[in-house]
Amino acid sequence: MSMMPALADADLSAEAAAVFADIRATRKTDFVNNFWRVLAHDPVALKRTWESVRQVMAPGALDPLTKELIYVAVSMANSCEYCIRSHTAAARTKGMSDEQFMELVSIVAMASETNRMALSLQVPVDEAFKQV
Amino acid sequence: MSMMPALADADLSAEAAAVFADIRATRKTDFVNNFWRVLAHDPVALKRTWESVRQVMAPGALDPLTKELIYVAVSMANSCEYCIRSHTAAARTKGMSDEQFMELVSIVAMASETNRMALSLQVPVDEAFKQV
Amino acid sequence: MSMMPALADADLSAEAAAVFADIRATRKTDFVNNFWRVLAHDPVALKRTWESVRQVMAPGALDPLTKELIYVAVSMANSCEYCIRSHTAAARTKGMSDEQFMELVSIVAMASETNRMALSLQVPVDEAFKQV
Amino acid sequence: MSMMPALADADLSAEAAAVFADIRATRKTDFVNNFWRVLAHDPVALKRTWESVRQVMAPGALDPLTKELIYVAVSMANSCEYCIRSHTAAARTKGMSDEQFMELVSIVAMASETNRMALSLQVPVDEAFKQV
Amino acid sequence: MSMMPALADADLSAEAAAVFADIRATRKTDFVNNFWRVLAHDPVALKRTWESVRQVMAPGALDPLTKELIYVAVSMANSCEYCIRSHTAAARTKGMSDEQFMELVSIVAMASETNRMALSLQVPVDEAFKQV
Amino acid sequence: MSMMPALADADLSAEAAAVFADIRATRKTDFVNNFWRVLAHDPVALKRTWESVRQVMAPGALDPLTKELIYVAVSMANSCEYCIRSHTAAARTKGMSDEQFMELVSIVAMASETNRMALSLQVPVDEAFKQV
Numbered sequence: 163m164s165m166m167p168a169l170a171d172a173d174l175s176a177e178a179a180a181v182f183a184d185i186r187a188t189r190k191t192d193f194v195n196n197f198w199r200v201l202a203h204d205p206v207a208l209k210r211t212w213e214s215v216r217q218v219m220a221p222g223a224l225d226p227l228t229k230e231l232i233y234v235a236v237s238m239a240n241s242c243e244y245c246i247r248s249h250t251a252a253a254r255t256k257g258m259s260d261e262q263f264m265e266l267v268s269i270v271a272m273a274s275e276t277n278r279m280a281l282s283l284q285v286p287v288d289e290a291f292k293q294v
Numbered sequence: 295m296s297m298m299p300a301l302a303d304a305d306l307s308a309e310a311a312a313v314f315a316d317i318r319a320t321r322k323t324d325f326v327n328n329f330w331r332v333l334a335h336d337p338v339a340l341k342r343t344w345e346s347v348r349q350v351m352a353p354g355a356l357d358p359l360t361k362e363l364i365y366v367a368v369s370m371a372n373s374c375e376y377c378i379r380s381h382t383a384a385a386r387t388k389g390m391s392d393e394q395f396m397e398l399v400s401i402v403a404m405a406s407e408t409n410r411m412a413l414s415l416q417v418p419v420d421e422a423f424k425q426v
Numbered sequence: 427m428s429m430m431p432a433l434a435d436a437d438l439s440a441e442a443a444a445v446f447a448d449i450r451a452t453r454k455t456d457f458v459n460n461f462w463r464v465l466a467h468d469p470v471a472l473k474r475t476w477e478s479v480r481q482v483m484a485p486g487a488l489d490p491l492t493k494e495l496i497y498v499a500v501s502m503a504n505s506c507e508y509c510i511r512s513h514t515a516a517a518r519t520k521g522m523s524d525e526q527f528m529e530l531v532s533i534v535a536m537a538s539e540t541n542r543m544a545l546s547l548q549v550p551v552d553e554a555f556k557q558v
Numbered sequence: 559m560s561m562m563p564a565l566a567d568a569d570l571s572a573e574a575a576a577v578f579a580d581i582r583a584t585r586k587t588d589f590v591n592n593f594w595r596v597l598a599h600d601p602v603a604l605k606r607t608w609e610s611v612r613q614v615m616a617p618g619a620l621d622p623l624t625k626e627l628i629y630v631a632v633s634m635a636n637s638c639e640y641c642i643r644s645h646t647a648a649a650r651t652k653g654m655s656d657e658q659f660m661e662l663v664s665i666v667a668m669a670s671e672t673n674r675m676a677l678s679l680q681v682p683v684d685e686a687f688k689q690v
Numbered sequence: 691m692s693m694m695p696a697l698a699d700a701d702l703s704a705e706a707a708a709v710f711a712d713i714r715a716t717r718k719t720d721f722v723n724n725f726w727r728v729l730a731h732d733p734v735a736l737k738r739t740w741e742s743v744r745q746v747m748a749p750g751a752l753d754p755l756t757k758e759l760i761y762v763a764v765s766m767a768n769s770c771e772y773c774i775r776s777h778t779a780a781a782r783t784k785g786m787s788d789e790q791f792m793e794l795v796s797i798v799a800m801a802s803e804t805n806r807m808a809l810s811l812q813v814p815v816d817e818a819f820k821q822v
Numbered sequence: 823m824s825m826m827p828a829l830a831d832a833d834l835s836a837e838a839a840a841v842f843a844d845i846r847a848t849r850k851t852d853f854v855n856n857f858w859r860v861l862a863h864d865p866v867a868l869k870r871t872w873e874s875v876r877q878v879m880a881p882g883a884l885d886p887l888t889k890e891l892i893y894v895a896v897s898m899a900n901s902c903e904y905c906i907r908s909h910t911a912a913a914r915t916k917g918m919s920d921e922q923f924m925e926l927v928s929i930v931a932m933a934s935e936t937n938r939m940a941l942s943l944q945v946p947v948d949e950a951f952k953q954v
Contacts, residue, residue: 163688165415165514165522195420197412204528210613211408211535214606218404223393228360229401235364236405237943239371241505241769244412245405246942247423250693259696261355264732267942269361271739272350273368273377275935276343280329280376282898282906282927283297288327291379292559295820297910298920327561336924342745343931348736370546373637373901378546382561396600399546407539413587414502414510414531424691427952428680429778432688432787459684461676468792474874475672475799480594481870482668487657492624493665496631500669503635505769508676509669511687525619533625536614537632537641542605544640547561555643557823617802634810637901642810646825656826660864663810665873671803678774680793693943723948725940739936746932751921756888757929763892764933767899772940773933775951789883797889800878801896801905804871808857808904812824816855819907 168199181212188216195248226233227256231266238270300331309337320348327380359388363398370402404412432463441469445476452480459512489521495530501532564595564663573601577608591644623652627662634666696727705733709740716744723776755784759794766798828859837865841872848876855908887916891926898930 173193174182182194202247217256230253237245250263263286279285306314314326314334333340351361362385369377382395394405411417435458438446446458446466465472483493494517501509514527543549567590570578578590578598597604615625626649633641646659675681699722704712710722710730729736747757758781765773778791807813829853834842842854842862859867879889890913897905910923939945 164417165510165527168418178386194421195422196417197408200415201411203524204532206613208531210610211411213551214610215404215408217602217606218400219320223391224363224397224401228363229397231356232363232367232398232401233405236371237409239368239930240406240409240937241941242409243944244417244423245409245421246301246693246944247419249405251423259355260731263693264401264408264735265350265354265356265361266364267939268350268362268393268732268735269356270368270942271935271938272347273365273381274372274938275931276329276347276396277369277372277374277377278898278931278934279333279927281372281374281901283332283383284903284906285296285328285332285376286300287376287379290325290327290384291376293335297906297923335920336928338745339928342742346742349734349738370542373545375548378548378561392599393563394836396603399543400600400603402546403539403542406542407535410502410535410538411531413505414534416507416510428682429774429791430679432682458685459686460681461672464679464681465675467788468796470877471792471796474877475675477872478870479668479672481866482661482664486661487655488627488661488665492627493661495620495624496628496662496665497669499628499631500635500666501634501673504670504673504677506677507674508681508683509673510685511683513669515593515687523619529614529618529620529625530628532614533620533628534632536611537629537645538636540593540611541633541636541638541641543597545636545638547596549560549592549596549640550564551640551643554589554591555640555647634806639812640815642812642825656863659825660867663807664864664867666810667803667806670806671799674766674802675795676798677769678798680771680774692945696946717901723950723952724945725936728943728945729939739939743932743936746928750925751919752891752925752929756891757925759884759888760891760895760926760929761933763895763901764930765937767896767936768937768941770941771935772945772951773937775947777933787883787893793878793884793889794881794892796878797884797892798896800875801893801909802900804857804875805897805900805902805905807861807871809900809902811826811860813856813860813895813904814824814828815904815907818853818855819904819911 164196166200166203170199174202175205178202178208179188181205181209185212189257196249197244227253227258230256231258231262235266235270238267239274248259296328296332298332298335300328301334304330305413306334307337310340313337317344328330329376329380359390362388363390363394367398367402370399371406372405428460428464430464430467432460433466434463438466439469442466442472445469445473450475461508461512491517491522493523494520495526499530499534502531503538560592560596562594562596562599565598566595571601572599574598574604577601577605581608593640593644623649623654626652627654627658629664631666634663635670692724692728694728694731696724697727697730698727702730703733706730708735709733709737713740725772725776731748759786759790763794763798766795767802817822824856826860826863828856829862830859833897835865838862841865841869845872846898870946873907887913887918890916891918891922895930898927899934920933920949 185194187193234249234253237249317326318324366381366385369381449458450456498513498517501513581590582588630645630649633645713722762777762781765777845854846852894909894913897909
């Protein structure tokens, strides 16, 4: 049960309904997932967040699948089940295979291990890495 | 200052020296960074960690640059300066541009924002996302 | 299912029962929530934690609603569902509106995004911010 | 040293310069802090982030000081030194006293303690807290 | 529901089956828990992870119960329910009492509180602590 | 530089001075570290925190070194440099060897890796682990 109920289409404010229309047009599907339905209680936040996500995830210097894999990786690092599941579904749509998913999990886990080692041992940054 | 001093080559145990030789051969450079020099106080951990990283980061279903970008993204999510800097340097070597780096930062930050929204609002997972 | 069962009033030690009496007197309600019922397995920890929370959350330089909003914000940042729900309920009692709750979520999420950007980019602290 | 150098005004793109002009006009000061100067390498991210922060932090159902205190609290929970310092400076400008700051620290720390207890003991959510 | 289905013995690859045989022989039980059954989709990751865990948790300078308590403590700090439960079960097998478990919870929570205070207040490291 | 200056003995309030006297008597040393000197700006928080730490870390069902190792492990998981260094110093005083410290680091890091795997794969808790 969410902190605020997921809104059905009939319960949306005009501003929220406009955002839902854009979500549907952009994604070419009638389905709007719960994240947006709960956030719709604050139409200003809904609009800002949707437009920001759309901008950040648009094709750019990184290709769409790579962007989605990074989104899933961060969601894993932040232990967000909702986000892991929704962005894994998006990555599947963009072509992610089972093998790629399992490799992603190994990288996320291995990075977590060596991150923790470097932090626990307080390893000083090498001069060579300061000239990025 | 690290919790244990970074070891110079002359101070390595035989087992640690063998790992350093493999790091140098694999990376085709004489440079061995501080992470391994501090971890060398525990040669068993050094060997296990190096071999695990080498295995996870080897070319597979995901290409080397994508793997490195995911490693950097997790290091950012975990706030590990050492790891951000060392793996950004590795990603640069594998071809990452400034524009790709800045896009990576935006994705990591945007994912952190929507992760936090989903968790704060306790959004229930949609049925559609349970059939992964 | 908790790691240790929630204790009913009849199963409390004398020391735990005394703490429950103080919780009831302070909150002016007979209801004692599960957090205290599980923690009651360690009466010393129960007493220490209750007295600490009562002291920290007492009216001071910050008003009770502001304190509760901060408590919810930290619980959101720590992804603690139990704490988000229990302290949101407390904030409701102290007058928090739906609109205030949704603004809180946006601030927590936006801070998470810019925190992650500052950490990912390793932005140096401006001199102006060092003279706090 | 940041991952990308902080840009001086003379090095800004036209789009970034326009954002800086808005930051200066909104804040009524010529000072633009390093966060924006580093982010300026990606003018699109700069514009999106600035406009989002401005919107979220504008007066609303919560007053400006309360919003800033919540921002600082989340920055503390996320261990972001840059953000703790910059938003504490902002809170000072909005009237935060030393006593209020110290109370904030105690709430953030106490919430971290009880969050960890609830998560460690896997305390089940009370029925009473599900009817938010 | 896991992201990839837990594999039954009949569905294991030869390499995964060999790891399961080692898990059973090492633990002297036929029971293999879900963690390994899900990870078995990537036999290389399964083998690497199992061998690493076995090595790290083998008796050494720290005794097996102390090692297990530390594993549980980190799992609590990382909010991993699966790991808290599975390693608490392991600690029980190694002799952990209810009283020891509750003390563990208090230490984890108290450390979380003082960690957050030190980070929030940006306390500088004393010279005396730099000579470790 | 801390958010509030570390207080010298001469600048303490009477209540803070009394806590410092207890710290010195308990630890049998005149040295009082920066954590308490910064926290002393809020004498009530200083007293509460010191008394809580003293109670939690007193000998109990777990021995003092084990308690200290758990404290360091959590500090590592929370990336708190101040806390890693101060509690490692305390663990040294209680007899921790270099070998034990390096084993601690490996357990913390390995737990971080498998925690992340279990969370990323959303592994369901086995029935066997629910009967703790």
